[in-house]
Amino acid sequence: MSNDAAATDVLVVGGGMAGLAGALALKENGADVTLVEVAPAFREVGAGLQMAPNASRVLKRWGLLEKALEIGVQPKHLVFRDAVTGEELTRQTLGGEFEERYGAPYVVIHRSDLHRILLEACQDAGVTLVNDVQVQKVETDGDRAKAYSAKGEVFEADAILAADGLKSTLRGQVANDGPVNSAYVAYRGTVPITPETPAADLEDVIVYLGPNCHLVQYPLRKGELLNTVAVFKSASFERGEEQYGGVDELEAAYAGCVPAVQEALKNLATGIRWPMYDRDPIENWVAGRMALIGDAAHPMLQYLAQGACQALEDAAVLQDATQGLVFTDEGVNPGAWEAAFSEFNGVRAARTARVQRTARIWGESWHVDGVARVLRNMLFKSRGDNNFQYNDWLYGRSEPGVPAEVPAVSAGSARGSLVEA
Amino acid sequence: MSNDAAATDVLVVGGGMAGLAGALALKENGADVTLVEVAPAFREVGAGLQMAPNASRVLKRWGLLEKALEIGVQPKHLVFRDAVTGEELTRQTLGGEFEERYGAPYVVIHRSDLHRILLEACQDAGVTLVNDVQVQKVETDGDRAKAYSAKGEVFEADAILAADGLKSTLRGQVANDGPVNSAYVAYRGTVPITPETPAADLEDVIVYLGPNCHLVQYPLRKGELLNTVAVFKSASFERGEEQYGGVDELEAAYAGCVPAVQEALKNLATGIRWPMYDRDPIENWVAGRMALIGDAAHPMLQYLAQGACQALEDAAVLQDATQGLVFTDEGVNPGAWEAAFSEFNGVRAARTARVQRTARIWGESWHVDGVARVLRNMLFKSRGDNNFQYNDWLYGRSEPGVPAEVPAVSAGSARGSLVEA
Numbered sequence: 001m002s003n004d005a006a007a008t009d010v011l012v013v014g015g016g017m018a019g020l021a022g023a024l025a026l027k028e029n030g031a032d033v034t035l036v037e038v039a040p041a042f043r044e045v046g047a048g049l050q051m052a053p054n055a056s057r058v059l060k061r062w063g064l065l066e067k068a069l070e071i072g073v074q075p076k077h078l079v080f081r082d083a084v085t086g087e088e089l090t091r092q093t094l095g096g097e098f099e100e101r102y103g104a105p106y107v108v109i110h111r112s113d114l115h116r117i118l119l120e121a122c123q124d125a126g127v128t129l130v131n132d133v134q135v136q137k138v139e140t141d142g143d144r145a146k147a148y149s150a151k152g153e154v155f156e157a158d159a160i161l162a163a164d165g166l167k168s169t170l171r172g173q174v175a176n177d178g179p180v181n182s183a184y185v186a187y188r189g190t191v192p193i194t195p196e197t198p199a200a201d202l203e204d205v206i207v208y209l210g211p212n213c214h215l216v217q218y219p220l221r222k223g224e225l226l227n228t229v230a231v232f233k234s235a236s237f238e239r240g241e242e243q244y245g246g247v248d249e250l251e252a253a254y255a256g257c258v259p260a261v262q263e264a265l266k267n268l269a270t271g272i273r274w275p276m277y278d279r280d281p282i283e284n285w286v287a288g289r290m291a292l293i294g295d296a297a298h299p300m301l302q303y304l305a306q307g308a309c310q311a312l313e314d315a316a317v318l319q320d321a322t323q324g325l326v327f328t329d330e331g332v333n334p335g336a337w338e339a340a341f342s343e344f345n346g347v348r349a350a351r352t353a354r355v356q357r358t359a360r361i362w363g364e365s366w367h368v369d370g371v372a373r374v375l376r377n378m379l380f381k382s383r384g385d386n387n388f389q390y391n392d393w394l395y396g397r398s399e400p401g402v403p404a405e406v407p408a409v410s411a412g413s414a415r416g417s418l419v420e421a
Numbered sequence: 422m423s424n425d426a427a428a429t430d431v432l433v434v435g436g437g438m439a440g441l442a443g444a445l446a447l448k449e450n451g452a453d454v455t456l457v458e459v460a461p462a463f464r465e466v467g468a469g470l471q472m473a474p475n476a477s478r479v480l481k482r483w484g485l486l487e488k489a490l491e492i493g494v495q496p497k498h499l500v501f502r503d504a505v506t507g508e509e510l511t512r513q514t515l516g517g518e519f520e521e522r523y524g525a526p527y528v529v530i531h532r533s534d535l536h537r538i539l540l541e542a543c544q545d546a547g548v549t550l551v552n553d554v555q556v557q558k559v560e561t562d563g564d565r566a567k568a569y570s571a572k573g574e575v576f577e578a579d580a581i582l583a584a585d586g587l588k589s590t591l592r593g594q595v596a597n598d599g600p601v602n603s604a605y606v607a608y609r610g611t612v613p614i615t616p617e618t619p620a621a622d623l624e625d626v627i628v629y630l631g632p633n634c635h636l637v638q639y640p641l642r643k644g645e646l647l648n649t650v651a652v653f654k655s656a657s658f659e660r661g662e663e664q665y666g667g668v669d670e671l672e673a674a675y676a677g678c679v680p681a682v683q684e685a686l687k688n689l690a691t692g693i694r695w696p697m698y699d700r701d702p703i704e705n706w707v708a709g710r711m712a713l714i715g716d717a718a719h720p721m722l723q724y725l726a727q728g729a730c731q732a733l734e735d736a737a738v739l740q741d742a743t744q745g746l747v748f749t750d751e752g753v754n755p756g757a758w759e760a761a762f763s764e765f766n767g768v769r770a771a772r773t774a775r776v777q778r779t780a781r782i783w784g785e786s787w788h789v790d791g792v793a794r795v796l797r798n799m800l801f802k803s804r805g806d807n808n809f810q811y812n813d814w815l816y817g818r819s820e821p822g823v824p825a826e827v828p829a830v831s832a833g834s835a836r837g838s839l840v841e842a
Contacts, residue, residue, distance in 0.1 A: 361795060368796070371789060375786055379796055379799050
């Protein structure tokens with residue numbers, strides 16, 4: 001236990017996607033950045049992750065897109081099918097017009113690969129990375145923010161980024177809320193693609209929509225792995241049982257689905273069950289010298305596949321909001337942190353609230369039965385490929401709250417060199 | 422009480438739309454037709470009725486369309502609105518391309534006016550019309566069908582048309598089923614259009630769709646009357662009360678709707694409440710020398726406004742199915758009735774079953790809330806005017822089960838002269 005405070009410009013609490021992206025963004029602006037993570041090592045649990053163009057544009061801006069493309073896959077189509085009949089409901093071609101319109105490719109990538117790319121970029125940029133630090137308390141209202149760890153460490157910084165995820169401790173500084181349980185549980189799995197793997201659809205993201213369940217499949221690692229996610233409404237949760245959503249419910253949840261879906265359940269790793277939570281949107285993410293970022297600010301259900309994407313958007317907007325205000329030609333101006341956080345919060349909150357709310361409704365529309373399923377299928381089938389009316393708000397390049405494609409650069413910016421031409 | 426059997430070629434049981442249309446159709450073929458009706462006078466209860474082109478084509482075939490147009494209204498559009506927001510969801514222009522495609526106009530007409538037109542046509546054609554006859558029992562398996570009334574009258578005929586409606590007694594000959602309660606109740610009303618009537622929409626059929634309720638408005642009698650129908654899910658029915666759907670539930674049922682809808686409730690006649698029933702489709706409508714027609718064969722919910730329309734289609738198909746088989750150049754051939762009824766049944770049952778089933782789902786889609794309402798509204802809004810993909814199966818001129826636009830005429834047909842050129 002030490003009473004010596006470690007001093008830095010920016011302390012980032014949490015080493016997930018949001019924390020790494022935020023640390024990288026501010027380091028790029030020239031800040032001294034220390035990132036602390038509770039886990040003993042930096043790693044990412046989970047399977048595949050979909051990076052829509054709004055996220056791959058941010059990687060491109062940071063010069064990291066090529067690395068993602070080296071290890072990831074650019075799927076040819078996003079295809080929705082009815083899980084009960086197998087019928088195709090709609091498809092979007094992801095190259096061509098789509099990529100051109102949104103200015104970057106749609107990429108699927110293993111979560112651990114994206115995490116590693118961001119981690120290495122932080123290391124290369126000189127972010128100080130510290131494991132085994134559990135921040136329990138922060139003081140954010142002085143000229144220097146302070147963070148206190150469970151072991152008694154003290155960190156002093158001009159500003160704190162709270163990137164401590166869905167179950168954020170630091171969110172308690174601005175909101176008195178908790179995670180909202182959606183009653184849905186996910187199982188994930190990645191298996192090698194072999195000559196025995198059914199050959200259909202291996203180049204696409206396929207989403208099977210069923211009553212109270214869905215299943216997503218797509219390739220990873222240059223097509224060597226098949227990623228499968230099964231998400232279903234837990235019957236035992238509905239009955240009020242505390243230990244709900246066990247693997248014993250899987251088969252029954254998909255009993256009404258086509259064989260291709262039932263077969264795909266074998267690809268799941270049943271050791272980890274993922275209960276699906278989000279929170280209601282909140283307007284204020286800022287307490288003095290601290291701002292929430294990523295899931296800590298706006299945890300969302302996974303139906304739009306935007307959790308990591310919105311964290312990347314956050315970081316890029318924060319990079320621009322601090323550039324010129326906090327990070328100036330004359331050096332760091334700590335007095336401007338409140339204004340910069342307020343700008344960041346103002347630009348981002350309405351957009352992420354819309355993503356949170358739309359993800360809920362979008363998910364509901366996947367899981368309907370009866371007449372709602374009939375309507376859903378008719379609606380989806382009425383949509384033609386390259387009809388972008390439902391996509392533009394989310395993937396569009398100049399929608400409100402979306403970061404610029406090229407960072408704001410001042411003459412004093414330390415590392416503008418990383419930016420792609 | 423008499424033992425003298427009244428003898429005729431065809432006995433029609435029931436003097437509603439189906440019975441009158443069936444009697445007219447067979448009389449046109451040259452049959453002696455007697456129609457018996459339980460009520461002491463021929464009349465039609467109710468308010469407005471929508472005749473889609475598939476029905477007005479049948480009137481045209483019989484030379485009766487001009488009469489309907491003299492008293493009815495050709496609305497300019499069919500418009501769907503969300504009852505909660507008032508937002509327009511979709512519209513179909515009913516003249517022009519629509520009328521051309523389907524070969525006849527869309528006409529709204531008072532039920533009593535259409536009933537009178539058919540009644541007068543039967544009288545002009547020489548159908549024997551008898552009131553105050555309650556048929557309780559039929560014998561249909563001999564060479565001569567027999568019907569026995571509550572008062573002891575006996576009617577003998579080559580064939581019987583059972584047109585005794587939703588609560589058909591004679592359907593018991595072929596099916597052991599009963600009406601299905603939809604939990605919805607309707608109130609109807611017609612009020613004079615005055616200078617004080619809100620001027621909007623008076624030339625259109627307007628349907629407001631709300632959660633568990635809807636409201637329909639259109640003009641009648643050359644625009645002198647405004648017809649209003651309000652249909653809502655009865656809360657007291659849901660609670661299991663026997664006397665459900667009282668007028669006291671009206672206000673609460675529409676509490677969430679826009680003022681235009683709430684105001685329109687004042688136009689309803691609250692003296693009669695109409696519980697909405699249908700039945701499940703059945704395949705066989707024929708017992709020996711008897712066939713069901715109209716609601717007795719295929720009672721349906723009102724959402725597609727096809728009850729009377731399908732009865733008219735029935736009659737026209739029956740006219741063609743008997744022409745040349747029963748009604749030949751050499752006179753009436755009673756031995757062919759079974760074959761003719763089988764042909765009629767075969768042509769019609771799949772089509773009316775589809776209308777019955779679609780009416781249920783269509784009605785469900787009107788009354789949804791939550792995510793299903795979001796999907797419904799998106800689907801409706803994605804549809805352009807003159808997009809006929811959802812209409813062709815019902816209104817199309819050459820769909821399976823639809824009567825020919827010109828009747829089959831043999832040389833011996835007695836009254837081909839009534840047919841329009």
